Amino acid sequence: MAAAPDKSRKPRKQAESMDRDELLQAYTTMLLIRRFEEKAGQLYGMGLIAGFCHLYIGQEAVVVGMQHCLGEGDEVITSYRDHGHMLACGMDPKGVMAELTGRSGGYSRGKGGSMHMFSKEKGFFGGHGIVGAQVSLGTGLGFSNWYRENDRVSLTYFGEGAANQGQVYESFNLSNLMKLPVVYIIENNRYAMGTSVERASASRDLSLNGVPWGMPSLAVDGMDVMAVKAAGEEAVAHCRAGRGPFLLEMKTYRYRGHSMSDPAKYRTREEVQKMRAEHDSLDAAKARLLELGLDEAALKTLDDGLKARVQEAAEFAQSSPEPEPGELFTDVLVES
Amino acid sequence: MVDILMPALSPTMTEGKLAKWLKRPGDAIKSGDVIAEIETDKATMEVEAVDEGVLNEILVEEGTEGVPVNTIIGRMGGDEAEPPAPAAAEAPKAPAKAEAPDAPAPATPAPAVEPEYGETRLMTVREALREAMSLEMRADKDVFLMGEEVAQYQGAYKISQGMLEEFGARRVIDTPITEHGFTGMAVGAAMNGLKPIVEFMTFNFAMQAIDQIINSAAKTLYMSGGQMGAQIVFRGPNGAAARVGAQHSQCYASWYAHCPGLKVVAPWSAADAKGLLRAAIRDPNPVIFLENEILYGHSSECPVADDFILPIGKAKVERAGTDVTIIAFSIMVDVALKAADALAAQGISAEVINLRTIRPLDIETIAASVKKTSRVVSVEEGWPFAGIGAEMIATVVEQCFDWLDAPPVRVHGEDVPMPYAANLEKLALPQPDWVVKAVKKLF
Numbered sequence: 001m002a003a004a005p006d007k008s009r010k011p012r013k014q015a016e017s018m019d020r021d022e023l024l025q026a027y028t029t030m031l032l033i034r035r036f037e038e039k040a041g042q043l044y045g046m047g048l049i050a051g052f053c054h055l056y057i058g059q060e061a062v063v064v065g066m067q068h069c070l071g072e073g074d075e076v077i078t079s080y081r082d083h084g085h086m087l088a089c090g091m092d093p094k095g096v097m098a099e100l101t102g103r104s105g106g107y108s109r110g111k112g113g114s115m116h117m118f119s120k121e122k123g124f125f126g127g128h129g130i131v132g133a134q135v136s137l138g139t140g141l142g143f144s145n146w147y148r149e150n151d152r153v154s155l156t157y158f159g160e161g162a163a164n165q166g167q168v169y170e171s172f173n174l175s176n177l178m179k180l181p182v183v184y185i186i187e188n189n190r191y192a193m194g195t196s197v198e199r200a201s202a203s204r205d206l207s208l209n210g211v212p213w214g215m216p217s218l219a220v221d222g223m224d225v226m227a228v229k230a231a232g233e234e235a236v237a238h239c240r241a242g243r244g245p246f247l248l249e250m251k252t253y254r255y256r257g258h259s260m261s262d263p264a265k266y267r268t269r270e271e272v273q274k275m276r277a278e279h280d281s282l283d284a285a286k287a288r289l290l291e292l293g294l295d296e297a298a299l300k301t302l303d304d305g306l307k308a309r310v311q312e313a314a315e316f317a318q319s320s321p322e323p324e325p326g327e328l329f330t331d332v333l334v335e336s
Numbered sequence: 337m338v339d340i341l342m343p344a345l346s347p348t349m350t351e352g353k354l355a356k357w358l359k360r361p362g363d364a365i366k367s368g369d370v371i372a373e374i375e376t377d378k379a380t381m382e383v384e385a386v387d388e389g390v391l392n393e394i395l396v397e398e399g400t401e402g403v404p405v406n407t408i409i410g411r412m413g414g415d416e417a418e419p420p421a422p423a424a425a426e427a428p429k430a431p432a433k434a435e436a437p438d439a440p441a442p443a444t445p446a447p448a449v450e451p452e453y454g455e456t457r458l459m460t461v462r463e464a465l466r467e468a469m470s471l472e473m474r475a476d477k478d479v480f481l482m483g484e485e486v487a488q489y490q491g492a493y494k495i496s497q498g499m500l501e502e503f504g505a506r507r508v509i510d511t512p513i514t515e516h517g518f519t520g521m522a523v524g525a526a527m528n529g530l531k532p533i534v535e536f537m538t539f540n541f542a543m544q545a546i547d548q549i550i551n552s553a554a555k556t557l558y559m560s561g562g563q564m565g566a567q568i569v570f571r572g573p574n575g576a577a578a579r580v581g582a583q584h585s586q587c588y589a590s591w592y593a594h595c596p597g598l599k600v601v602a603p604w605s606a607a608d609a610k611g612l613l614r615a616a617i618r619d620p621n622p623v624i625f626l627e628n629e630i631l632y633g634h635s636s637e638c639p640v641a642d643d644f645i646l647p648i649g650k651a652k653v654e655r656a657g658t659d660v661t662i663i664a665f666s667i668m669v670d671v672a673l674k675a676a677d678a679l680a681a682q683g684i685s686a687e688v689i690n691l692r693t694i695r696p697l698d699i700e701t702i703a704a705s706v707k708k709t710s711r712v713v714s715v716e717e718g719w720p721f722a723g724i725g726a727e728m729i730a731t732v733v734e735q736c737f738d739w740l741d742a743p744p745v746r747v748h749g750e751d752v753p754m755p756y757a758a759n760l761e762k763l764a765l766p767q768p769d770w771v772v773k774a775v776k777k778l779f
Contacts, residue, residue, distance in 0.1 A: 075528065106561075107560075108559055108560050108561035112559040116559035118560040118563050118564045119563070120563055120564055126564075127559075128552070136516065136520020136521050136523075137520050137521075137523055137548075137552055140521040140523060140528070141528050142524075143525045144530050147506060166516060167516045170512070171517050173512060177512070330562065331557050331560075331561060331562035332557070332597055333599070333621045334562075334621050336620055336621075
């Protein structure tokens with residue numbers, strides 16, 4: 001029986017969790033995600049991307065900070081707000097964008113769409129469209145590491161909306177019972193579609209939601225990439241040591257609607273503006289980089305390069321052909 | 337004097353072995369004393385006395401096998417101060433034998449011989465399933481078994497008996513009673529390359545996990561453009577057992593067979609169970625493996641060769657005939673074969689097809705038979721609406737319309753939740769005479 005964890009604590013040494021080079025690398029990935037998502041929003045407006053499209057703008061620091069804690073062979077799984085996770089895992093923006101446009105050059109050859117992309121090579125296990133389902137699946141990724149007795153860790157992301165689901169707690173129970181190496185990451189962006197966390201959850205501190213199962217946890221400023229990394233390192237180390245799962249609540253914010261078709265009438269424009277102006281993760285990282293001696297011009301060059309890369313992805317996503325009609329019937333079953 | 341009766345110790349038990357007497361004639365018995373041990377086909381159970389008194393005589397000696405439920409196994413004298421109670425053992429007054437779900441072994445039809453698979457030995461479906469899992473787990477360390485009570489309890493239906501001891505706790509894993517969570521966990525493990533066998537205590541409970549089975553296991557291969565699938569078997573008893581009521585008596589064949597991305601298998605005989613479960617474990621796709629609790633204890637000849645395995649997607653003609661084709665799966669193959677016997681006595685030669693696999697359906701075998709007989713009856717335990725019978729008959733009509741001499745007929749479970757009362761339950765489930773009547777409509 002594990003001892004009851006401490007109440008959620010502030011992560012330690014966040015300012016020292018990344019040196020200048022690492023922070024620049026993190027900033028680059030965060031900016032890539034933002035530029036990618038802005039372009040995806042634009043292509044959606046042009047009718048080139050259809051269906052559901054959930055943008056990650058505002059939350060970039062969470063996935064990038066966590067990714068900096070991982071090593072070769074670790075796994076990542078998340079919900080349908082997944083473009084940022086894929087880019088952070090190192091998946092090619094061209095393949096992701098071409099999946100958004102439903103083209104044969106996409107990661108799922110056009111058959112998955114925004115919510116369903118995977119890359120075994122990069123350790124990305126989707127992209128899941130059913131709220132909460134990936135929490136049990138991510139527990140299974142952790143299970144496979146436990147079964148194989150390696151020291152790999154599964155990062156399992158979900159929103160604060162999913163955090164009310166039964167299968168989340170079934171998973172917490174299983175993983176702490178079996179001491180599975182799973183870091184559960186609640187991306188608390190405050191709104192489950194249009195329902196604020198206060199209106200949906202009786203739990204006032206989501207970081208404590210693992211307490212009945214004896215799961216240690218941290219509440220983290222998810223708008224600060226260094227704070228995310230500091231907390232992530234503690235969680236990952238706990239898992240690698242065979243001590244079971246760890247829960248992180250990332251307090252974050254999405255600037256865009258739940259999906260492209262969400263007018264976001266459930267919050268004020270001022271609220272969004274305030275977050276963007278005062279808590280933006282990219283602004284914070286940029287300010288720190290300037291303090292550390294980088295100059296504006298270098299960062300501008302970096303941004304231009306990323307914009308060009310995203311533009312290239314957008315062009316690929318429009319020029320890549322649609323899947324052949326015969327693709328309709330492939331990949332239903334593995335033919336043995 | 338109070339009769340001590342052979343108790344029924346499970347919903348499907350019709351007989352058992354009187355393993356041991358713990359009291360001798362002349363011994364005083366107090367309420368709660370263990371008086372005997374009885375072996376069912378699932379477990380060894382202790383029988384406790386309800387009444388106080390003295391054991392007067394033993395009528396069935398220990399070691400006797402196949403003692404039918406309600407046999408008088410001993411007698412005891414009641415306390416002088418009190419009138420004797422109606423029954424001494426803890427056994428409830430079981431219903432009359434005639435209402436038991438299925439007559440014991442002799443009435444069970446035997447499967448058709450398949451000489452191509454070599455030497456056979458008599459074994460139960462339960463043993464066949466255990467052997468299939470054990471063989472595959474010995475051969476492939478990525479295969480493991482998880483579910484409720486599969487390990488320390490030795491299996492709720494004793495399928496996994498002894499497997500914990502052989503394979504250890506990392507490969508035979510007890511789960512909490514949380515189907516949604518542990519099924520998702522197993523599917524995640526499969527996405528990462530392991531090959532789980534998930535035992536559901538019954539498929540009724542898998543409804544809590546059906547999102548993970550359909551949305552995660554069955555669809556991921558397609559959604560990932562072929563990159564990532566799930567090699568996983570979901571198995572457990574499906575359909576009605578005996579007297580367990582509406583929430584525990586439902587056939588899920590058509591639920592799962594509806595979905596692309598899944599294979600659905602339903603064994604009948606021991607050979608089916610062993611050969612198909614091995615194939616299911618090796619299949620790179622998610623496979624729903626629908627067993628039947630009543631069949632677990634049924635014995636039939638099963639090939640012993642190390643490499644015995646049956647192909648998924650291939651039906652078997654269990655009985656050749658010329659006048660009508662009867663198609664069935666799982667325990668309904670029993671019903672179909674019994675009907676075929678009755679029909680033979682009336683001069684009608686019925687061909688009985690055991691589907692073995694429901695999806696993909698072996699249309700070739702069905703069509704070849706119907707083109708020969710020109711008449712067809714489907715038999716299933718499940719409900720009729722959008723059922724497997726509906727699918728089979730639609731397919732037959734599409735493919736064999738010009739060969740048919742009469743409209744096809746479906747025999748199926750009645751379109752009601754399963755009642756508890758013994759007589760009503762019997763009225764809800766297809767019986768051989770239903771099939772006989774259905775066939776006779778065609779002539």
